[in-house]
Amino acid sequence: MTPPPDDTAPDHSAPAHAVTQHEVTEADTALAVGSGSLPVLGTPRLLAWCEAATCAAIEHTVPAGSTSVGTRVELEHRVASPVGATLEVTATLAHVDGRLHRFSVAARHTGASGGKVVATGEVTRVVVDAERFLGRV
Template sequence: MRFTVTDADTAAALGSGSLPVLGTPRLLAWCEAATCAAIEPVLAEGATSVGTRVSVEHLLASAVGQEVEVTASSVYADGRLHRFTVAARHLGGNGKVVASGEVTRVVVDAERFLSRL
């Protein structure tokens, strides 16, 4: 997935810092979005997935206007449990790694899950 950092994505806007650079909460959301897209093709009708564990290192700052590519690759699947490695890189000339880590998702029946709340 590709994203462009906007003012709304910054640490200052998200309350996770005071600088006008990509905020870690937005980066985590992008990583989770990539895992949702990666798992979507294997979900049965009525099923969805929920995030249960995230471990991501935010390694490099990204300025407003910077394009970032986020990828998710399945590394483990056992029944309802799915684990993905995630990576974010700057697009354009340098391709530097912005973040890397792992996201775990569990497949659930959406209706049943919501009925338990």
């Protein structure tokens, strides 16, 4: 007799990959987030979008009671994006070593300037027990 499936076990059947879309608003600009004086996409917001994509990519692999936390980021912001631009952000799992998950991330313009690479980089996340982690904060 086979045991019933464990609903708390991580699902490794789907690839760890995610794509998200974002439209640049005034609230996303360097001027608004305090990282510069121009009304173009601020690097801190772009980084947040990249991290969000990694969260979406890893969420189906994290067991119940656990979460992932960002521990390292490398991001090259190559091209400015004006208010109104739409970006597609991808996160693809590149390496796993136990609890450590390293993602390649990329952001591209869509629409008229579709495909233009805005940023590339790498985001590392570590899977942790959520309660234990918060107990140490």
